[in-house]
Amino acid sequence: MIGILGAGAFGTALAVTLGREQPVMLWGRRGVAGLDVALSEQVRLTADLAEVEAETVLLAVPMQALGGLLGANGGRLDGRALVACCKGVDLATGLGPTALIAAACPAATPAILTGPSFAADIARGLPTALTLACTDDAAGEALQRRLSTAALRLYRTTDTVGAELGGALKNVIAIAAGVVIGAGLGHSARAALMTRGYAEMQRLALALGARPETLAGLSGLGDLVLTCTSDQSRNFRFGQALGAGAGFDAHVTVEGRATATAVVRLAAAHGIDMPITAMVDALAGGRVTLPQAIQSLLSRPLKQE
Numbered sequence: 333m334i335g336i337l338g339a340g341a342f343g344t345a346l347a348v349t350l351g352r353e354q355p356v357m358l359w360g361r362r363g364v365a366g367l368d369v370a371l372s373e374q375v376r377l378t379a380d381l382a383e384v385e386a387e388t389v390l391l392a393v394p395m396q397a398l399g400g401l402l403g404a405n406g407g408r409l410d411g412r413a414l415v416a417c418c419k420g421v422d423l424a425t426g427l428g429p430t431a432l433i434a435a436a437c438p439a440a441t442p443a444i445l446t447g448p449s450f451a452a453d454i455a456r457g458l459p460t461a462l463t464l465a466c467t468d469d470a471a472g473e474a475l476q477r478r479l480s481t482a483a484l485r486l487y488r489t490t491d492t493v494g495a496e497l498g499g500a501l502k503n504v505i506a507i508a509a510g511v512v513i514g515a516g517l518g519h520s521a522r523a524a525l526m527t528r529g530y531a532e533m534q535r536l537a538l539a540l541g542a543r544p545e546t547l548a549g550l551s552g553l554g555d556l557v558l559t560c561t562s563d564q565s566r567n568f569r570f571g572q573a574l575g576a577g578a579g580f581d582a583h584v585t586v587e588g589r590a591t592a593t594a595v596v597r598l599a600a601a602h603g604i605d606m607p608i609t610a611m612v613d614a615l616a617g618g619r620v621t622l623p624q625a626i627q628s629l630l631s632r633p634l635k636q637e
């Protein structure tokens with residue numbers, strides 16, 4: 333049995349794919365997200381978290397909700413394998429998902445599942461590859477076997493720092509990529525933005541102890557390319573709306589917005605220059621206009637690549 337907390341798009345998609353091969357208990361505060369894919373009979377739904385007794389639990393709530401969920405249920409969840417499926421940096425603490433898990437559940441085995449995957453693609457059974465990161469490699473190998481399916485191929489690493497930051501930072505760069513396209517600056521400008529954004533991701537991640545090969549893998553470069561180039565991405569679409577001066581539904585999960593604010597603080601604390609992240613935070617926060625944001629990036633001093 334696998335437990336999944338969070339019956340939104342991603343939690344439901346994971347239930348669909350995992351439920352094809354093993355029993356799953358899916359918990360949601362209110363019902364199941366509107367994915368138009370039928371759940372197998374191996375998937376049970378519950379609104380009572382006490383019914384989720386599985387030893388392996390996937391945490392598929394948004395990043396900014398994870399701390400509260402763990403705070404309210406840490407005692408009940410402690411001691412299990414807790415696999416964060418969210419992407420971001422916690423605004424309240426500046427921590428990533430596995431550090432939040434370790435703080436709330438000291439006897440748990442924290443891990444993170446992240447990488448280039450739209451929920452709808454996973455739910456449809458399309459081939460997908462993700463990174464499963466766990467500092468305990470033996471536990472990571474067991475989770476890799478447990479959570480891989482015929483269509484969902486997991487690659488394992490012990491670099492949770494790199495895997496988490498790749499998934500968190502790519503959402504911020506995706507917002508910037510959307511701004512570029514929404515503002516009509518063109519695909520060449522987006523390619524430049526993605527490349528400089530990847531350099532920004534590496535600067536912070538390596539300073540925080542990540543391994544370069546992790547950032548160059550599925551959780552970093554892979555997810556960056558996917559999210560910056562597809563309008564299936566909510567972060568990209570949010571950026572497009574910003575660039576076009578259009579509105580955006582505030583109820584849609586856009587992880588990169590809060591993460592941009594959290595990362596600006598993190599970068600300042602470590603003396604890391606992250607101009608694109610700072611631009612996204614200021615633009616999304618209404619502290620600069622679009623022309624000012626674009627000018628701030630284009631007028632930076634020339635330097636070596």
Ligand SMILES: NC(=O)C1=CN([C@@H]2O[C@H](COP(=O)(O)OP(=O)(O)OC[C@H]3O[C@@H](n4cnc5c(N)ncnc54)[C@H](OP(=O)(O)O)[C@@H]3O)[C@@H](O)[C@H]2O)C=CC1
Binds near residue numbers: 361392450452
């Ligand atoms: N969608 C995708 O394609 C992918 C998403 N992810 C990641 O998965 C994570 C979840 O995103 P996603 O499923 O897409 O988002 P959705 O907006 O589709 O769903 C979020 C779910 O979390 C629940 N939730 C929100 N706040 C709380 C809370 N405080 N306590 C309990 N449950 C809560 C919501 O419940 P309610 O409906 O009751 O508000 C909802 O079921 C994000 O970090 C995202 O980056 C990763 C890969 C792909």
Ligand SMILES: O=C(CO)COP(=O)(O)O
Binds near residue numbers: 447558559568586
């Ligand atoms: O993380 C995702 C793809 O890997 C989903 O992207 P969005 O959150 O931008 O929709």
